[in-house]
Amino acid sequence: xxxxxxxxxxxxxxxxxxxxxxxxxxxxxxxxxxxxxxxxxxxxxxxxxxxxxxxxxxxxxxxxxxxxxxxxxxxxxxxxxxxxxxxxxxxxxxxxxxxxxxxxxxxxxxxxxxxxxxxxxxxxxxxxxxxxxxxxxxxxxxxxxxxxxxxxxxxxxxxxxxxxxxxxxxxxxxxxxxxxxxxxxxxxxxxxxxxxxxxxxxxxxxxxxxxxxxxxxxxxxxxxxxxxxxxxxxxxxxxxxxxxxxxxxxxxxxxxxxxxxxxxxxxxxxxxxxxxxxxxxxxxxxxxxxxxxxxxxxxxxxxxxxxxxxxxxxxxxxxxxxxxxxxxxxxxxxxxxxxxxxxxxxxxxxxxxxxxxxxxxxxxxxxxxxxxxxxxxxxxxxxxxxxxxxxxxxxxxxxxxxxxxxxxxxxxxxxxxxxxxxxxxxxxxxxxxxxxxxxxxxxxxxxxxxxxxxxxxxxxxxxxxxxxxxxxxxx
Numbered sequence: 174x175x176x177x178x179x180x181x182x183x184x185x186x187x188x189x190x191x192x193x194x195x196x197x198x199x200x201x202x203x204x205x206x207x208x209x210x211x212x213x214x215x216x217x218x219x220x221x222x223x224x225x226x227x228x229x230x231x232x233x234x235x236x237x238x239x240x241x242x243x244x245x246x247x248x249x250x251x252x253x254x255x256x257x258x259x260x261x262x263x264x265x266x267x268x269x270x271x272x273x274x275x276x277x278x279x280x281x282x283x284x285x286x287x288x289x290x291x292x293x294x295x296x297x298x299x300x301x302x303x304x305x306x307x308x309x310x311x312x313x314x315x316x317x318x319x320x321x322x323x324x325x326x327x328x329x330x331x332x333x334x335x336x337x338x339x340x341x342x343x344x345x346x347x348x349x350x351x352x353x354x355x356x357x358x359x360x361x362x363x364x365x366x367x368x369x370x371x372x373x374x375x376x377x378x379x380x381x382x383x384x385x386x387x388x389x390x391x392x393x394x395x396x397x398x399x400x401x402x403x404x405x406x407x408x409x410x411x412x413x414x415x416x417x418x419x420x421x422x423x424x425x426x427x428x429x430x431x432x433x434x435x436x437x438x439x440x441x442x443x444x445x446x447x448x449x450x451x452x453x454x455x456x457x458x459x460x461x462x463x464x465x466x467x468x469x470x471x472x473x474x475x476x477x478x479x480x481x482x483x484x485x486x487x488x489x490x491x492x493x494x495x496x497x498x499x500x501x502x503x504x505x506x507x508x509x510x511x512x513x514x515x516x517x518x519x520x521x522x523x524x525x526x527x528x529x530x531x532x533x534x535x536x537x538x539x540x541x542x543x544x545x546x547x548x549x550x551x552x553x554x555x556x557x558x559x560x561x562x563x564x565x566x567x568x569x570x571x572x573x574x575x576x577x578x579x580x581x582x583x584x585x586x587x588x589x590x591x592x593x594x595x596x597x598x599x600x601x602x603x604x605x606x607x608x609x610x611x612x613x614x615x616x617x618x619x620x621x622x623x624x625x626x627x628x629x630x631x632x633x634x635x636x637x638x639x640x641x642x643x644x645x646x647x648x
Contacts, residue, residue, distance in 0.1 A: 204247065211242040215257050217287060218243065219298045222250035235302070237294035255297055259286040259360055260310045264317050269325045271333070275457065277369040279325065279333075281362060283348070285313045288358035297356020313357055320347040334367060387442050398431055 212218035220236040220243060236243075237255075245252050262283045268276045287297045287309075301309055324343045325333065333340050341362055349359040405427055412419070544557070551557040 205244070208245045208247055209242060210245055210252055212238050212240055212254075214240055217255040217257065217289065217294055217297070218252055219255060219302055220245060220250055220252045221298075221302075222246075224250075233295070235295070235298040237291070237298050239289045239294065253302065255287050255301060256306060257287050257289070258306065259284050260306060260313065262310055262314050262317065264314060264321065266318065266321050266325075269322050271325055272327060272329045275330055275369055275461075277325065277330065277333070277367060279321065279367055280365045281321070282365070283313070283317050283359065283363075284361040285317075285352060285357050285359055287356055288353065290353075290358070293353050293356055293358065295356075296354060300355045301357075309357070312355060313352060316351045316355070317348055320344070320351055323347060330369070337364065340364075387445070391438065391442075398435075402427070402431075 210218065218238045220238070221234065223246070224233050224236050226233075243252075262285060264281050264283055266279045266281070269279055270276055287301065288294060301312075304312075321344060324340070324347050328340065328343065341364070344362055345359055348362075352359055405424070409424060547560065548554055548557045551560055
């Protein structure tokens with residue numbers, strides 16, 4: 174029983190170990206498959222991280238592989254690719270100074286790419302990793318510009334124009350040496366055209382054309398000479414039996430003339446070449462002198478104009494700022510004075526009106542209190558009015574008296590002839606008329622739209638009956 178259990182446990186353990194081993198092997202196989210990277214032919218695979226040291230014990234910053242494959246250790250290594258696509262760079266070099274101090278324009282097209290040389294690939298991995306093709310193109314363009322100017326400065330224009338192979342070889346040698354430092358190599362150089370501002374290259378072309386024309390003319394003259402000599406020889410052979418001495422003299426004369434003509438032709442050719450070179454050199458130097466003079470004058474004028482402009486602008490700006498600040502200060506001061514004056518006037522008016530209002534309020538309040546007390550003392554409002562009128566009655570009578578006070582009557586003579594029909598004497602009627610000429614109190618109140626109280630102006634029914642005439646009762 175125990176043996177069976179042990180056998181069963183051993184079998185189960187063996188199965189578990191087998192499964193674990195198989196899983197581990199499968200996992201290792203997957204890791205190997207996933208981390209084993211192949212490099213395409215148009216790229217360089219750069220492995221970085223922990224790199225195996227070289228045989229001499231030195232360490233590399235990266236490992237470059239072109240073609241083939243490599244295992245990338247997980248966690249300690251990573252990889253990326255450098256593109257080997259060729260880059261075409263347009264280089265329009267202008268005003269490059271040659272050995273003769275003549276500035277020329279050299280437009281050209283350079284084709285470069287990342288080098289697959291092991292040593293140069295290491296430079297590319299260290300300096301170009303992570304850059305885009307456009308950035309690599311700009312870097313190469315800067316290097317090419319500098320080296321192209323350096324090569325042109327060491328050569329004369331005749332060498333650059335006529336010996337293109339030497340010129341291209343010098344460019345390739347200098348440019349490629351510098352490009353290798355950043356991991357690039359020069360694939361091709363194409364010079365489109367070479368020109369200069371002074372016209373020296375054009376003059377060289379005209380000189381070459383004139384020389385070819387002169388050589389052709391010389392060849393024609395030589396052939397004409399050969400024909401003339403042949404004709405002379407034929408005539409000589411015909412006349413040899415007639416006058417050998419004369420033929421020899423003619424032959425010597427012809428030879429002398431031919432030599433003289435050839436000598437004159439060579440002399441004219443040399444003079445023309447020398448004159449051409451001298452005129453071209455004079456034109457070049459004159460153009461260069463004018464160019465430098467114009468450039469110096471231009472810089473001087475620009476500097477003077479800039480200085481005058483800055484001076485005028487500074488004067489105008491400072492004066493305007495001062496005037497502006499002055500106006501602002503004056504405006505602020507005037508505004509502050511106006512504000513203070515207005516505030517003072519407003520405070521004074523407010524205080525005056527407040528005092529008048531308080532006085533009027535006190536007056537009306539006291540009048541209201543007095544009226545209220547008068548009404549309470551009289552009992553009714555009508556009685557209060559009568560009391561007020563009675564209080565003012567003396568003033569009203571005084572006013573009426575004042576109306577006739579200033580009438581001047583120096584002398585009044587009254588002739589009284591007795592009683593009138595109503596029993597009054599003439600003198601009494603005269604005085605009564607004078608008094609009646611004054612406006613009664615009731616009329617005064619009526620004109621004011623008021624009515625006298627009954628106590629002052631009773632109605633007619635309350636008036637006492639007039640006394641009867643005594644004379645009438647004695648009949």
